[in-house]
Amino acid sequence: MTTSAQAAICYGRDKPFAIEAVTLDDPRADEVLVRIVACGICHTDMAVRDAQLPTPLPAILGHEGAGIVERVGSGVNHVKPGDRVIMSFNSCGHCPSCDIDKPTYCYNFVPENWIGTRTDGSHTTHQGNAGVNANFFGQSAFATFALGHARNVVKVPDSAADVPLATLAPLGCGLMTGAGAVLRSMNVRSGMPIAIFGAGAVGLGAIMAAKIAGANPIIAVDVHDSRLALARELGATHTINGKTDDAAYQIRALCPQGLGYAFDTTGINKIIEQAFDLLAPLGIVGIVGASSRADSLTFNEASFMGGGKRVMGILGGDSDLVTFLPDLIQHHLAGRFPHEKLIKTFPFDQINEAFHAGESGAVVKPVLVMPS
Ligand SMILES: [Zn+2]
Ligand SMILES: [Zn+2]
Structure with a gap:
């Protein structure tokens, strides 16, 4: 049949x-x-x-x-x-x-x-x-x-x-990816600064999760003001329009010691390389955005090694479906997601x-x- x-x-x-x-x-x-x-x-x-x-x-x-x-x-x-x-x-x-x-x-x-x-x-x-x-x-x-x-x-x-x-x-898929990247892949520490590049479904999922993790500040960067307004509603403490403002300059002013975490959903290599330069010692730049298959990233080796920094490719937020989807549903029921x-x-x-x-x-x- x-x-x-x-x-x-x-x-x-x-x-x-x-x-x-x-x-x-x-x-x-x-x-x-x-x-x-x-x-x-x-x-x-x-x-x-x-x-x-x-x-x-x-x-x-x-x-x-x-x-x-x-x-x-x-x-x-x-x-x-x-x-x-x-x-x-x-x-x-x-x-x-x-x-x-x-x-x-x-x-x-x-x-x-x-x-x-x-x-x-x-x-x-x-x-x-x-x-x-x-x-x-x-x-x-x-x-x-x-x-x-x-x-x-x-x-x-x-x-x-x-x-x-x-x-x-x-x-x-997308929400699990953003939330899992923060809560599982990067395992964001409470009180540490995070910047999230791109406020689509994945980036907004990451912002809600960053609030759950207790990250501070939570900086959202996007080119659409409507999405930045939503980012603020969902937990971003600061928002930057990357089209009209110098995001790197503003993030340095907000976090003079550097970022604990940078999360890229854009796949734009210039943004990823800039995010790496903004990291504090032991900082992690997590990457979920898809670039062209021919593209490569360039980092300064001394800064990468000397700062103990990590560049982390992330797929699906390292989600184990059986445990993480029920976790997300519980966060949703409690109003945190x-x-x-x-x-x-x-x-x-x-x-x-x-x-x-x-x-x-x-x-x-x-x-x-x-x-x-
Ligand atoms: Zn998908
Ligand atoms: Zn397998």
């Missing part, structure tokens, strides 16, 4: 998403069929649409899904039909990174998430007899149903029964409008809501 669904097919940069009928396989032993209720839109979806990642097009994208479990494979025990779940990235569970609960650095990340099929090359999704590229981040949740896996489907705790799935959906302020919902059939709103900067975190 298969499951019929409506899915938004991505045909590439210059073509709109088209909502079409597809069929999904029955879940295999380690798979979970989820009726999708909502799915966030993230910059990685845009990067795939623009052919910057290896996922072959056309494909069903969407990797911040949330919904209700419909059916589970014979080997899945941690969720059951009817459970409310969040979906995130997939991982193999048997490599040196997965072995130490650092699945964002899974040695098999690309085949588990980005090749359009299961790791054995089979399609999860079809149109007639033809396979459709899916299994994106082990889900492909721009659809009314998605096939996830035991390792990337996380049960929503009962304490969050009243929180809408449209609010919970975007926790599984009010990420609902970033969200605007769109009906599924307005996916093209929702992408536009995300790219123009009008909305920080567009979330699609599926028809019930």
Whole structure:
């Protein structure tokens, strides 16, 4: 038996998403069929649409899904039909990174998430007899149903029964990345200064987490005043518009001893190198922004070594889904992680409008809501 669904097919940069009928396989032993209720839109979806990642097009994208479990494979025990779940990235569970609960650095990340099929090359999704590229981040949740896996489907705790799935959906990627970078990767110390470059979903997630960690001051740098206002509302103690002000000069004035932490979400190498120059001894510059594959960074060796400084590449905020997503939900319930302020919902059939709103900067975190 298969499951019929409506899915938004991505045909590439210059073509709109088209909502079409597809069929999904029955879940295999380690798979979970989820009726999708909502799915966030993230910059990685845009990067795939623009052919910057290896996922072959056309494909069903969407990797911040949330919904209700419909059916589970014979080997899945941690969720059951009817459970409310969040979906995130997939991982193999048997490599040196997965072995130490650092699945964002899974040695098999690309085949588990980005090749359009299961790791054995089979399609999860079809149109007639033809396979459709899916299994994106082990889900492909721009659809009314998605096939996830035991390792990337996380049960929503009962304490969050009243929180809408449209609010919970975007926790599984960008917000988790920003918050995890601060709380897990860099493990920000209370009372230490941090500057966050870029106040999109990832940067704002980092600002909320920096407040939770007790960082001080928390300096947000962006080029949009509306985002800086939101940054202030969410915990930034100081904001700098990098377009009109000299950010480095202002940060030096605020933190004459240097920054304990700098967090870059822009991927702009000039900003990263400048952030490195602003570090205090033992300072860390954490990098999540994607640069061009051809780019390299340049640092002064004496300053790097002599100051015991660290340049840290970060993927997914070093998140271990099983522990960190429930942690974030608890922070949300306690009012410490009010990420609902970033969200605007769109009906599924307005996916093209929702992408536009995300790219123009009008909305920080567009979330699609599926028809019930
Ligand atoms: Zn792995
Ligand atoms: Zn994402």
